[in-house]
Amino acid sequence: MDLLQHLALGFSVALSPGNLLYCFIGVLLGTFIGVLPGVGPLVTIAVLLPLTYGLPPEGAMIMLAGIYYGAAYGGSTTAILVNLPGESSAAVTCIDGYQMARQGRAGPALAIAAIGSVIAGCFGTVLIALCGPPLASVALQFGAAEYCSLMLMALVSASALVRGSLVKGMGMAMCGAIFGLAGTDINSGIDRFTFGLPGLAEGFDFVVVAAGLFAFCEIMVNLGISHNRGVISSKVTGLMPTRDDMKASWRPILRGTAVGSILGVLPGAGQTIASFASYAMERKLSRTPERFGRGAIEGVAGPESANNAAAQTHFIPTLTLGIPGSATMALLLGALMIQGITPGPQVMTQHPALFWGLVASMWIGNVLLVILNLPLVGLWVALLKVPYRWLYPVILVFSCIGIYTVNMSATDVAFAAFFGVLGYIFLKLDCEPAPFILGFLLGPMLEENFRRAMLQSRGSLAVFVTHPLSATFLAIAVIFAGLMIFPKIVKRKNQAITEG
Amino acid sequence: MKIQLTKDFLGGVLFLLIGLSTIVIGNTYKLGTASNMGPGYFPIMLGVIVGLIGVTMIVTALRNPENSETVASWExxxxxxxxxxxxxxxxxxxxxxxxxxxxxxxxxxxxxxxxxxxxxxxxxxxxxxxxxxxxxxxxxxxxxxxxxx
Known part of the structure; x- marks a missing residue:
């Protein structure tokens, strides 16, 4: 049994004291920032990315992944208790979760969210373990044309699934690709788009762009809006869900897990879409749909499971193909590259300890989350009282020092300020920065593969449609783009992303 | 016709500017051919795409200015x-x-x-x-x- 051997290896890595500690720090930090509104996993990972430089690759990835799925989990706590989604994907949980809390059933709501999350998270991780190796072996046969089409598909679907129009999303992705091209061209050795600046010979560092676009930009945006947080009054009494609660919830949990697992694989806003889809499905399937919005436990169980399943399966394309499905996954790939590991299907065979250690750590992390969360609910609620004016100086300081220490370059910090301004302008014009960072990461790879494919085909574009796999990827991209032509679908998508 | 500076219009202008400057700068590098691309080929291609996206956004924004709001406040x-x-x-x-x-x-x-x-x-x-x-x-x-x- 190959799988068992791999898993044994994985657990031996994940259970080593050091990695256990990183996993613990990761999920704790993830829950922490998931609870804090205004600080998301994206910003946290962007800020901590430079700090992982000194860690071993396994420890770094285990910790960053823990932050990511820990945040998916922490977001639900505030959604239920104070009607504030810590994360956009928890927005749906607010609807019925908060109603349950108002009826004095905050405990069961939190418990069901936790149970659903664990089941979904563990199942999603099983999928990674099962689908990873076969997918990677297929991917190893990919030629330049296949990679090109795959990346194009990822960019199109990620652009289609953000708020706003597909055209804007594609514009952002392509702009990101242009910025990604800055630096020395590997084929000819000449400097492109460096404006004679020696600091740009290697191009913009990934950390610089990520910290600028997400950490700095978000601070500027948040400072522009006043913060009025609702008063927290709900007390949590009696955590255990009743027998009836369990009976009502187990089916939504399983269905949510299934929906989330499938949607999570898709690039783009998988998590948010998944929780929304699960909520809509539960309401449709329910014999008493009128209870939804008034504290139906199914409306918490389903979306929370979907959300966490999607958070896990989001790793599948990232880890097996080296193609990130979202900005957060792009950051995790960036972390791999900082460690000197080239993302792609070969990661699994060349660094089995890393891959299987990460997978095993996800099970441990998911279990840790439950043990950690339910007893600490009171602490998390107290955290909500921390004002933003205490938080943002911390983010500023850690980002600036972090960026500086990657290359010991003061110009890098100034470049990050530039990307902060750029991101701010884009955001004010309703252009989401998420496709930009994907484009930035994929741009150079896209160019390399495009050049190679065209070299092999002697300049004929037909190669992209005559190769069956490549044609499939392109077809999926076209379908995604085509779906966005229908105003009804676009409207529902925007609803799902902005309000939940 | 009065031009309304909607978000979509300004976004289009920004994309157009980025696209055009990419083409201008990309032109200083060797272009090469489709089967043997020089360092300028791919950037110019991207520049053209981004520029076209910009033009599309400007045109749609001018035709239907009511579909996009103006920036409420730049803060x-x-x-x-x-x-x-x-x-x-x-x-x-x-x-x-x-x-x-x-x-x-x-x-x-x-x-x-x-x-x-x-x-x-x-x-x-x-x-x-x-x-x-x-x-x-x-x-x-x-x-x-x-x-x-």
Whole structure:
């Protein structure tokens, strides 16, 4: 049994004291920032990315992944208790979760969210373990044309699934690709788009762009809006869900897990879409749909499971193909590259300890989350009282020092300020920065593969449609783009992303 | 026809500008052919795509200005002070050292939002200096200059 051997290896890595500690720090930090509104996993990972430089690759990835799925989990706590989604994907949980809390059933709501999350998270991780190796072996046969089409598909679907129009999303992705091209061209050795600046010979560092676009930009945006947080009054009494609660919830949990697992694989806003889809499905399937919005436990169980399943399966394309499905996954790939590991299907065979250690750590992390969360609910609620004016100086300081220490370059910090301004302008014009960072990461790879494919085909574009796999990827991209032509679908998508 | 500066219109202009400058700069590199691309080929291709996206957005925004809103408020204050704070940090970190750079960053950044009292600011600066020196210099052993001398 190959799988068992791999898993044994994985657990031996994940259970080593050091990695256990990183996993613990990761999920704790993830829950922490998931609870804090205004600080998301994206910003946290962007800020901590430079700090992982000194860690071993396994420890770094285990910790960053823990932050990511820990945040998916922490977001639900505030959604239920104070009607504030810590994360956009928890927005749906607010609807019925908060109603349950108002009826004095905050405990069961939190418990069901936790149970659903664990089941979904563990199942999603099983999928990674099962689908990873076969997918990677297929991917190893990919030629330049296949990679090109795959990346194009990822960019199109990620652009289609953000708020706003597909055209804007594609514009952002392509702009990101242009910025990604800055630096020395590997084929000819000449400097492109460096404006004679020696600091740009290697191009913009990934950390610089990520910290600028997400950490700095978000601070500027948040400072522009006043913060009025609702008063927290709900007390949590009696955590255990009743027998009836369990009976009502187990089916939504399983269905949510299934929906989330499938949607999570898709690039783009998988998590948010998944929780929304699960909520809509539960309401449709329910014999008493009128209870939804008034504290139906199914409306918490389903979306929370979907959300966490999607958070896990989001790793599948990232880890097996080296193609990130979202900005957060792009950051995790960036972390791999900082460690000197080239993302792609070969990661699994060349660094089995890393891959299987990460997978095993996800099970441990998911279990840790439950043990950690339910007893600490009171602490998390107290955290909500921390004002933003205490938080943002911390983010500023850690980002600036972090960026500086990657290359010991003061110009890098100034470049990050530039990307902060750029991101701010884009955001004010309703252009989401998420496709930009994907484009930035994929741009150079896209160019390399495009050049190679065209070299092999002697300049004929037909190669992209005559190769069956490549044609499939392109077809999926076209379908995604085509779906966005229908105003009804676009409207529902925007609803799902902005309000939940 | 009166041009309405909607978000979509301005976004289109921004994309068009980025696309055009990419084409102009890309033109200075060798273009090559489709089967043997030079360093200029792919950037120009991207520039053309981004430029076309910009034009599409401008045209649609001019035709249906009601589909997009204007920017309600640019909130220039946080933009300027946060950017200034980061640039100041970048100027100070190698000359005046970490302590001054962190203090400058937090104090200037503070002007981005007019909230909180002076004593609170002093406490935040002191705590952040202590934490960053503790973590980065002593914890992670990164050779950062601490003081100007």
């Amino acid at each position: 220039i204050r946080p933009l300027i002070f946060v950017t200034a704070a980061i640039v100041l940090f970048s100027a100070l970190i190698e000359t005046a050292g970490l302590i001054a750079a962190v203090a400058g960053l937090v104090v200037v950044g503070r002007f981005g939002a007019r909230e909180g009292s002076i004593p609170e600011l002093v406490v935040i600066v002191a705590v952040l200096i202590a934490v960053s020196v503790g973590i980065f210099v002593y914890g992670l052993d990164i050779p950062l200059r601490l003081r100007p001398w």
